[in-house]
Amino acid sequence: MHELALARSVVKIVEDEAAARAVAGVKKIVLEIGALSCVDPRALEFSFDAVASGTIAAGASLEIETPPGQARCFSCEAEVEIAARGAACPECGSHQLFVIGGDDMVVRSLEVH
Amino acid sequence: MCTVCGCDGDGAKLDAGDAKSAHAHEQAHAHHHDHRHANAPAGAPGALDFGAGEAGASLPGVADGDLVDIERRLLSKNDEIAAANRARFEADGVVAINLMSSPGAGKTTLLVETINALRDEFPIAVIEGDQQTSNDAARIRETGVPAVQVNTGKGCHLDAEMVRDAYAALPQSAGGFLFIENVGNLVCPASFDLGEARRAVLASVTEGEDKPLKYPDMFASANLLVVTKTDLLPHLRFDVEALVANARRVRPNLDYVSASVEAAPGLGYWLAWLRSEAGARREAAE
Numbered sequence: 001m002h003e004l005a006l007a008r009s010v011v012k013i014v015e016d017e018a019a020a021r022a023v024a025g026v027k028k029i030v031l032e033i034g035a036l037s038c039v040d041p042r043a044l045e046f047s048f049d050a051v052a053s054g055t056i057a058a059g060a061s062l063e064i065e066t067p068p069g070q071a072r073c074f075s076c077e078a079e080v081e082i083a084a085r086g087a088a089c090p091e092c093g094s095h096q097l098f099v100i101g102g103d104d105m106v107v108r109s110l111e112v113h
Numbered sequence: 114m115c116t117v118c119g120c121d122g123d124g125a126k127l128d129a130g131d132a133k134s135a136h137a138h139e140q141a142h143a144h145h146h147d148h149r150h151a152n153a154p155a156g157a158p159g160a161l162d163f164g165a166g167e168a169g170a171s172l173p174g175v176a177d178g179d180l181v182d183i184e185r186r187l188l189s190k191n192d193e194i195a196a197a198n199r200a201r202f203e204a205d206g207v208v209a210i211n212l213m214s215s216p217g218a219g220k221t222t223l224l225v226e227t228i229n230a231l232r233d234e235f236p237i238a239v240i241e242g243d244q245q246t247s248n249d250a251a252r253i254r255e256t257g258v259p260a261v262q263v264n265t266g267k268g269c270h271l272d273a274e275m276v277r278d279a280y281a282a283l284p285q286s287a288g289g290f291l292f293i294e295n296v297g298n299l300v301c302p303a304s305f306d307l308g309e310a311r312r313a314v315l316a317s318v319t320e321g322e323d324k325p326l327k328y329p330d331m332f333a334s335a336n337l338l339v340v341t342k343t344d345l346l347p348h349l350r351f352d353v354e355a356l357v358a359n360a361r362r363v364r365p366n367l368d369y370v371s372a373s374v375e376a377a378p379g380l381g382y383w384l385a386w387l388r389s390e391a392g393a394r395r396e397a398a399e
Contacts, residue, residue: 085329
């Protein structure tokens with residue numbers, strides 16, 4: 001999907017933060033990419049390398065945390081973990097699941113020098 | 114270029130046409146200089162380029178050294194602009210509908226027939242998103258309603274900034290509808306809030322019933338499923354109930370309507386849904 005646009009977003013956020021803090025360089029960028037967000041982490045890494053080139057983010061490593069998908073089941077009212085949208089409730093088998101977590105995309109932190 | 118679908122944020126431009134009013138052109142032009150430039154197609158009249166990605170606010174400085182907490186959502190800039198768009202649409206009394214589907218599901222045809230059915234009842238304006246050409250905006254303008262074409266270049270979706278600028282180039286449609294026809298794509302547009310009031314996802318009966326399971330993010334974000342081309346059902350092996358059941362696996366309780374333009378059932382259910390949305394907005398405003 002739109003990993004390239006999102007990779008640009010990451011670089012822009014890193015550039016802003018680096019400028020605001022007057023840091024010399026960025027060693028590592030920690031991202032949270034939820035299991036239910038619509039991002040392929042490998043495509044994001046590939047895109048990141050391409051768009052980071054020539055910026056302060058160039059050469060930084062990406063650490064991608066992938067919190068699991070969380071949903072609430074409207075049939076049995078359990079809060080459950082799911083691997084993908086469209087999955088059945090592991091407790092009762094219903095598909096009445098509403099996603100409540102694991103769908104976010106966040107730049108969590110930077111390791112700077 | 115994106116490894117998965119080839120999308121690229123650069124090169125979007127906007128064509129308000131010589132349409133309807135010099136006003137639209139002027140606004141598009143005046144707005145031009147507020148924006149970052151990239152790959153501006155030389156000499157294109159009334160064109161705006163986007164590209165250059167997203168500007169972000171800075172947080173106050175702190176440490177250098179080790180780990181710095183940031184906690185900034187990747188789409189935060191888009192979402193801020195989308196929230197401003199939403200407030201603007203509400204203030205203007207406009208119901209904004211984001212139409213999404215795969216290419217060829219019938220978005221533009223549905224839109225043209227919808228305009229023909231509703232234009233005496235509601236003011237209507239249209240934003241058309243495509244990678245290239247102004248064909249769709251031209252089709253819309255033939256109906257007599259104003260339309261702005263946004264060409265996303267290599268981009269695979271509309272974003273909130275494009276919609277903000279396109280809306281500024283349109284005459285007011287207070288008390289009516291702003292239809293935003295997104296780029297034909299069942300993947301990328303799902304993530305980008307445009308500030309719309311409702312998202313309608315079209316699925317035509319010449320596609321597979323399992324589209325919602327193959328492209329769950331799109332259907333999970335929808336407020337309405339519009340099953341199009343249902344006048345073809347007698348000639349196809351297609352199970353509408355299976356499509357709806359699959360959509361409800363990713364979005365429980367998702368409403369759906371059938372729509373066809375060549376024969377029954379026609380657009381009645383879809384138009385009723387639109388009228389109810391307009392009515393709900395009016396009530397909320399009162």
